[in-house]
Amino acid sequence: MAKGDKKGKKKKLTTADIAKQSFAEATKAEQERREVEAEEARVEAERLATLSAPNWRQVLQAGHGFQLTELDPSSTPGFKGDKAEGEDELDELDDDLADLQERLFAESRGGGQRSVLLVVQGMDTSGKGGIMRHVVGAVDPQGVEITAFKAPTAQEKKYPFLWRIRKALPSPGIIGVFDRSHYEDVLIARVRNLVPRATWIRRYGQINTFERGVAAKGTVIVKVMLHISKEEQGRRLAERLERPDKHWKYNPGDIDERELWDEYMEAYQVAIEKCSTLAAPWYVVPADNKWYARLAVMHLLHETLQAMDPQWPVADFDVEEEKRRLAQS
Numbered sequence: 001m002a003k004g005d006k007k008g009k010k011k012k013l014t015t016a017d018i019a020k021q022s023f024a025e026a027t028k029a030e031q032e033r034r035e036v037e038a039e040e041a042r043v044e045a046e047r048l049a050t051l052s053a054p055n056w057r058q059v060l061q062a063g064h065g066f067q068l069t070e071l072d073p074s075s076t077p078g079f080k081g082d083k084a085e086g087e088d089e090l091d092e093l094d095d096d097l098a099d100l101q102e103r104l105f106a107e108s109r110g111g112g113q114r115s116v117l118l119v120v121q122g123m124d125t126s127g128k129g130g131i132m133r134h135v136v137g138a139v140d141p142q143g144v145e146i147t148a149f150k151a152p153t154a155q156e157k158k159y160p161f162l163w164r165i166r167k168a169l170p171s172p173g174i175i176g177v178f179d180r181s182h183y184e185d186v187l188i189a190r191v192r193n194l195v196p197r198a199t200w201i202r203r204y205g206q207i208n209t210f211e212r213g214v215a216a217k218g219t220v221i222v223k224v225m226l227h228i229s230k231e232e233q234g235r236r237l238a239e240r241l242e243r244p245d246k247h248w249k250y251n252p253g254d255i256d257e258r259e260l261w262d263e264y265m266e267a268y269q270v271a272i273e274k275c276s277t278l279a280a281p282w283y284v285v286p287a288d289n290k291w292y293a294r295l296a297v298m299h300l301l302h303e304t305l306q307a308m309d310p311q312w313p314v315a316d317f318d319v320e321e322e323k324r325r326l327a328q329s
Contacts, residue, residue, distance in 0.1 A: 108173025110313020122226030
């Protein structure tokens with residue numbers, strides 16, 4: 001055979017060579033796939049960043065001169081996207097919120113004394129239940145305590161109005177959630193004349209003193225008013241009447257309170273004016289769009305925990321020694 005024939009003859013691949021080549025090709029394809037996914041994730045993150053405000057607490061805080069009547073309940077301050085984009089962003093915040101909550105809980109096991117109190121107020125049908133399911137429900141239940149305040153019982157009426165509130169404050173490491181709160185004592189109590197005028201007027205100062213004390217002990221207070229329009233409330237009440245599966249949510253008394261809408265809006269305005277403080281600011285969230293209200297409260301809670309920056313506790317044992325013991329067990 002001529003030399004040229006030998007040089008032109010290809011080397012026969014072994015099974016091992018084929019396997020190596022296949023593995024290399026698969027590895028390259030997987031790397032390329034991951035790079036594409038990473039780039040798509042980066043582009044999506046940048047897109048979402050342009051939709052959402054960098055500081056929701058600043059956007060929604062009721063500052064000096066705030067007027068409830070000037071805030072459109074159907075608006076979406078701080079967010080430029082639509083419902084689908086808002087729901088996507090809500091989902092993306094779930095894991096990070098859960099991580100921050102776990103760190104807060106763990107911090108307390110190492111002696112930390114900090115906690116969070118989320119106060120949620122709003123007219124009937126404003127979406128408080130949705131906040132509990134879609135925002136508070138994103139974190140580990142063992143680190144959350146929810147208290148729904150109804151009309152005070154005969155026993156509770158024997159004590160000052162803040163007595164039952166103090167009993168429900170979160171312990172270290174816990175996110176406490178008030179579904180309605182001590183503010184009922186300057187809202188319905190004022191509108192319905194449940195106590196003398198002098199009594200509810202005095203309560204604003206008592207609330208401020210109480211909240212300053214709570215904050216001084218390490219509880220960060222986040223107060224949210226879900227601001228729904230009377231028209232949207234009417235639509236939601238009508239839906240409850242039309243659907244048998246919603247009848248259980250309907251309360252004839254809701255109509256009685258609805259007839260006093262203007263009085264309630266005035267009561268909310270005064271409560272916000274008098275009790276939005278540095279220690280416990282009010283955040284007013286437009287709530288005609290349920291998806292937006294949930295996203296806004298999620299951001300408020302997320303930003304609060306980020307600012308707190310809870311830390312994992314340092315191990316109180318010799319980690320390396322425990323690794324050695326585990327290996328030998």
